[in-house]
Amino acid sequence: MVKLYLDFDNGLGEQSLDSLLPQFEVLSFLAEAPAINRETITIPRRHGVISAQHPRDVTYSSRKVTVEIYLNSKIHNNFYMLRHQLYALLVKPFAYYISTDLWPNRRFLVTCDGNFSIPKEKEKTHAVFSVEFTNITGMAESKHSTKTAQTQSGENWNIGMNLQSVDNLAYYFKNQKRFSVFNSGDVQINPLDHAYNVLLNAKGKNVTLINHTNGEKLTIEQELKKSQQVSFLKQYALLNNKPIKTSGRLPNLEIGWNEFEVQNTDDFVIEFDTRLYYL
Structure with missing residues (x-):
């Protein structure tokens, strides 16, 4: 099972999703490739574009981190309650950190604005869905400093x-x-x-x-x-x-x-x- 860790910078440290909500299991963790903001210019009678900045001045834009999750409520009524518990846990007005055991000792600063849903099929008490996070810095950072x-x-x-x-x-x-x-x-x-x-x-x-x-x-x-x-x-x-x-x-x-x-x-x-x- 893939681990998803959450750190809301509230003094509690990082906590795994399955320890907070045991009915949810993470299936995959996908961070998009880094996205570069590059300044270029075009010059008459020259092919293509010309870079207008030194490589050290290139910046990175935000990117998506998509986490696929499996929910098994076992009881129909629990499905609705658990769905909203996950909404309340992940959709925050502030940025926080997420990480995974697939990429240890690194974390992503993210926001989650709730651009996802968890549909329930009539006779089923389980569902697979994806949560989209925005890595606002465009990069991961080490969990520890050089100290x-x-x-x-x-x-x-x-x-x-x-x-x-x-x-x-x-x-x-x-x-x-x-x-x-x-x-x-x-x-x-x-x-x-x-x-x-x-x-x-x-x-x-x-x-x-x-x-x-x-x-x-x-x-x-x-x-x-x-x-x-x-x-x-x-x-x-x-x-x-x-x-x-x-x-x-x-x-x-x-x-x-x-x-x-x-x-x-x-x-x-x-x-x-x-x-x-x-x-």
Whole structure:
């Protein structure tokens, strides 16, 4: 039996559909292929179309995730009650996460707007139907962040997540002026669209973080004490949770290896805390 897990971000964690409503059994889980939003132009006397953007600027649109489900109510009257229990469980005004054991350690942020029905044939107490979810980000994300060690022998990461042959990739660095950060996902990570944060404690003035892989850098335009922590909320840099002045932006993480450098400090610790994203 296929497992469907639901996480409504309500503190209860993920729960399987069959534990919440045992009369429902998931038969299949189908996510559409990723859908790219691509900007192109046409030029007179040139064949086809010309790409108008760098590949790193390509974005993904939402996509459908279709789950096929079997209901067996056993009793006619129960059919109607169970049908509406499922409607109430899945059709929400807010987005939530779904996942499946077929694709472990990944989850989809979805909405379900109720574009499905569960018809009952006269003499039958069972039915097969499909529920359509909308994966609003257009991609899956890892259930765990880089704070959880990426080991191939554990239960938090698995084959198919582009793991390296060496366990325990480093995302925490102390007084190491140059270091490498690995993005094992399929998507460039940026703080506006993704759960991506950097935690920095440093002593110095105009401390600068550079990603030499893509040329992006951030400078904190004030003097820092080692006891103060800099973090990030989308495009904002925060010092002890209060906005501070910066130039540039928190560097994105390109797919694969990212070569970083920290300047204007010799006394610092830095940690990259991000989920990874898959197509």
